Amino acid sequence: MSTPMNEALLRHFRDLRDGNHGPAVTREDKERLFYAAVELLDPVARTALDEANTDLLRDTGEVVASGITRSQEGGLNALWSLTWPEQRAAGTQPIAIVAHYGHDFHHPHLRGNTVGDWPLNVFDAPDARSQLDTLRVIIAADTHNLVFQESYRLIPAITQQP
Secondary structure (H helix, E strand, O other): OOOHHHHHHHHHHHHHHHOOEOOEOOHHHHHHHHHHHHHHHHHHHHHHHHHHHHHHHOOOOEEEEEEEEEOOOOOEEEEEEEEOHHHHHHOOOOEEEEEEEOOOOOOOEEEOOOOOOEEOOOOOHHHHHOOHHHHHHHHHHHHHHHHHHOOHHHOHHHHOOO
């Protein structure tokens, strides 16, 4: 039995092999799937960011979603970010989950502000829910990298008394 992360990789590799993205072949159809995937992923992304807010930021953060925007190059992006007072004061990037479908990409991906790409293979609600662990890893890596760039002082769970 494959793990959800390994299954996502296998689906990604099959798409590359077969020249599609799930059932979609054309850019137009792939963009329609991206819009649907972002909608399905929204509650899962918010759950993962809310967990980080509770566990690491002592509920001092705020989750903000951008909705889907088109880049200057013609790609599509959606951003969920977690900002908090210490991060804003330090002028560092927020913790983020980014869904993006680059203009010249074969299919969409997920990433953080500081961590690279992961396949975005979300076609229905169970697919979206299966991404929770992946989103948690993106958030953890982003948080670690932001602390590495700045300081542990960014994290209220470390600097504030319980």
